[in-house]
Amino acid sequence: MGYLQSLLGYGHTHKKRRQLQTVELKVRMDCDGCELKVKKALSNMKGVESVEINRKQNKVTVTGYIEQNKVLKKVQATGKKAEIWPYVPYDxxxxxxxxxxxxxxxxxxxxxxxxxxxxxxxxxxxxxxxxxxxxxxxxxxxxxx
Known part of the structure; x- marks a missing residue:
């Protein structure tokens, strides 16, 4: 019976698939320790494919099957001041x-x-x-x- 139901689609719930996306954050980082703390927290997060940090610009770029707000909250949980990247190229x-x-x-x-x-x-x-x-x-x- 279970096999027949699966073929007909009964009792099967479709999960909403997450799309691969990139989240950019502005995170205040002063030293290598700050950078490592943020990178470690984000790398352990489910769905994260890559984490790039540019400490000179205080910019963190996270790519993966993630949600923007969850990434922001994860960084803020490390004690760092973080916000969604507020800048665009001036041109x-x-x-x-x-x-x-x-x-x-x-x-x-x-x-x-x-x-x-x-x-x-x-x-x-x-x-x-x-x-x-x-x-x-x-x-x-x-x-x-």
Whole structure:
């Protein structure tokens, strides 16, 4: 009976498969001991494939079948101050030197990822508004001769 049920799919629950992903964290590390403590904690975590640490940038990159929040909590459990990597390359941001985006503590070539969330939606709305001002489909549009 069990064999027949397995063939028909009865009583079989499908587990949600985790996807391979990369989690980047900013972790305050001052010495080799800090680095080793973080690497050991993450390497022993279930689903972790690799752990790369760049102490100069205070950046930890974890790859595996993992969840971002669990990785963050695991690092915080070591007593280290950790957060999700808040930086993006400066050439991906429209205005890298505006207040809130520029961070002098960011690694060279990086700025805070603030503009992506807040300004991108308002920029699109402004561009759309200006485009509609001169649209052929808008009967009240400005006429330029």
């Amino acid at each position: 991906l941001v429209m205005h890298p030197y505006v207040v809130g985006t520029y961070d002098k503590r960011a690694p060279p070539g990086y700025v805070r990822n603030v503009e992506v969330i807040t300004a991108s939606s308002s920029t699109v709305k402004q561009e759309e508004r200006f485009t509609n001002l001169f649209s052929d489909e808008n009967p009240n549009a400005c006429l330029i001769m």
